[in-house]
Every structure is written in C-alpha cells, then in structure tokens.
Amino acid sequence: MPSAIILFVAGIAASYVFLHTLAFFSQDPREPKAIAGNIPVISPLVGMLYEKGGYYIRMRDRHNLPIYTLRVPGPPLYVVNSLSLVQRIDRxxxxxxxxxxxxxxxxxxxxxxxxxxxxxxxxxxxxxxxxxxxxxxxxxxxxxPGPGLDALNRAAVRNFAKSFDQLAAQGQTTIKLFHWVRHELFAATMDATYGPSNPFRHAKNEEEWFAYESGIMPLLMDFMPPMWDFGCNTNWIA
Structure with a gap:
C-alpha cells in the first residue's frame, strides 16, 4: 500500500492541478487576464486577508496590467488599475x-x-x-457637472482650507503623512456630503469606520462568519 507521505503529496498535487484548472480554464476569453499567485484561488484570498489594500498595490506593481481578474471562490473579481478605464466605467x-x-x-x-x-x-x-x-x-x-457638484466641491475645499490654516498656525510640526491625508480627504468628503449633521465629525466614529473598512473584504468574500456572529458591538456617537 502506498505510504501516507505519497498519498499526501499526491493529494497536494491533485489539489494544485484542480485549482489551476479552476482558475484558468474557466476563464472567458472576454474577461481580463487572470492572475493566480503561487497557489491559484488560495493565494488571492490569503493576500487580501493579510495585506488588505496592500495586496492590490503589490499585484499592480508586479503585473503592470490596466485591468485583471482574480479567481476566488464565488464570482471572480475584476481589479482596475487604469484611471482611463475607471473613467470609462463610471460613464x-x-x-x-x-x-x-x-x-x-x-x-x-x-x-x-x-x-x-x-x-x-x-x-x-x-x-x-x-x-x-x-x-x-x-x-x-x-x-x-453643474450647481450640485459645484456646491459639494466648494464645501470640501472650505474644509481643506480650514484644516490647512490650523496646521500652519502650529508652526513647524511633524505629522504621519498617510494618516493625515486619509483623515483630511475623508473629513472633507463626509462634511460636504452630510453637512452640519456629519456623524464623522466625532473622532470615535471615524476611527471605528476605518477599523470596519479594513476588514470588509473578508466579509464580502463570505469565507468567514459574519461580524455579528462574533458578538461585535461597535458603538457610534450620534
């Protein structure tokens, strides 16, 4: 009888062949080129879970494709890196x-x-x-384009200007650039959208949002129990 090691290696090989077939032979010619990683189907899941947004940046730099397909369990994901394609899709x-x-x-x-x-x-x-x-x-x-969009832009610019004035009044200072830019863009956008009732003016709400946003992909992929099954209780300030 074959040893357990041989059976284990054969199982790994069979699984790899199956996943590779699933990733590439199910590809429709009309779909963007598929990229799979070292282990088809599994590698994208692991990358998205542990690297989050950094995974897409790494795939962009490695493959240099304007748009590509990620084969994962369930529907495939189409990732767009080209600004011109994003604009065409938005239209x-x-x-x-x-x-x-x-x-x-x-x-x-x-x-x-x-x-x-x-x-x-x-x-x-x-x-x-x-x-x-x-x-x-x-x-x-x-x-x-028109009065509505102009009003949103003006509100966002006013928010930026106020923040820049506050930063300049501090004199020479050191900031964490990524977190500062992320906060300013988020605050300006939310303030322009919600106005005086913007719930994200409370720092706690903004903090909770980014904690939630960073883990939303595993929830959408549906390979983990929903967050409410863990008894999570996020309290937002109204």
Missing part, C-alpha cells in the same frame, strides 16, 4: 452594474435583514427590481 453606470456588489455588501457586511434585503434588492435579490437599481438614476444628476 456607463447602467451598463456596468455595481448593484450585485452593493447587494452582497448589504447582505454580508451590514447585517440587513430579510425584509430589508427584499426592498433593497427585490424579491429574488438580483438587484434588478429593487431600490438599488433605481439609485443611480436619482443620484447621478445631482453629482453631474
């Missing part, structure tokens, strides 16, 4: 639908109940007959 919001991603976020990462999901995504949760499909039609005109 076709009703053709390139983000509704399925939003539906998955509501279901897996936001703990929306069954009745809420039916209103958001429709009875079949396909996002075709629910609230999400109509959302771009309502929001796109408000953020199109």
């Amino acid at each position: 076709h919001i009703m053709t390139v639908s983000f509704s399925p991603i939003q539906v998955r976020a509501c279901d897996k990462a936001m703990a929306v109940g069954d009745s809420g999901m039916k209103k958001i995504a429709g009875e079949k949760r396909l996002a075709e007959d629910g609230y999400l499909r109509s959302f771009p039609r309502a929001t796109a005109p408000a953020t199109a």
Whole structure:
C-alpha cells in the first residue's frame, strides 16, 4: 500500500492541478487576464486577508496590467488599475452594474435583514427590481457637472482650507503623512456630503469606520462568519 507521505503529496498535487484548472480554464476569453499567485484561488484570498489594500498595490506593481481578474471562490473579481478605464466605467453606470456588489455588501457586511434585503434588492435579490437599481438614476444628476457638484466641491475645499490654516498656525510640526491625508480627504468628503449633521465629525466614529473598512473584504468574500456572529458591538456617537 502506498505510504501516507505519497498519498499526501499526491493529494497536494491533485489539489494544485484542480485549482489551476479552476482558475484558468474557466476563464472567458472576454474577461481580463487572470492572475493566480503561487497557489491559484488560495493565494488571492490569503493576500487580501493579510495585506488588505496592500495586496492590490503589490499585484499592480508586479503585473503592470490596466485591468485583471482574480479567481476566488464565488464570482471572480475584476481589479482596475487604469484611471482611463475607471473613467470609462463610471460613464456607463447602467451598463456596468455595481448593484450585485452593493447587494452582497448589504447582505454580508451590514447585517440587513430579510425584509430589508427584499426592498433593497427585490424579491429574488438580483438587484434588478429593487431600490438599488433605481439609485443611480436619482443620484447621478445631482453629482453631474453643474450647481450640485459645484456646491459639494466648494464645501470640501472650505474644509481643506480650514484644516490647512490650523496646521500652519502650529508652526513647524511633524505629522504621519498617510494618516493625515486619509483623515483630511475623508473629513472633507463626509462634511460636504452630510453637512452640519456629519456623524464623522466625532473622532470615535471615524476611527471605528476605518477599523470596519479594513476588514470588509473578508466579509464580502463570505469565507468567514459574519461580524455579528462574533458578538461585535461597535458603538457610534450620534
């Protein structure tokens, strides 16, 4: 009888061949080029879990592709690195639908109940007959070039100017550049969007948001129990 070591090695080899086949032979010719890592399907999951946003930066620098496919359990992920492609995608919001991603976020990462999901995504949760499909039609005109977008930009610029004045008043100082830029962009955007009632003016809320945002990908991938199964209790300040 074959030894346990031989069976183990054979199992590893068979698994690798299966994952490689799953990653590449299921690729539609119309899809962007697939990249797999050392272990197809598994490597992207590990990278996204441990490196988070840094994983995409590493893949961008390694492969230098404007757009590529990541084969993971479930639907594939298309990662866009080219600014020109991002702009083209943004112009076709009703053709390139983000509704399925939003539906998955509501279901897996936001703990929306069954009745809420039916209103958001429709009875079949396909996002075709629910609230999400109509959302771009309502929001796109408000953020199109014109008075509405100008007002948002002015509000964000005022926020930046106030922050820069406060920093200049401190004289020579040292900052953590990444965290400072992240905070300023976030604060200006949220203030322009929410106005005086912006909940992220409370530092605790901003801190909790970035803690949540950094772990949202594993929740969306659905290979870990939802966060509420761990008994997590995040308290936001109203």
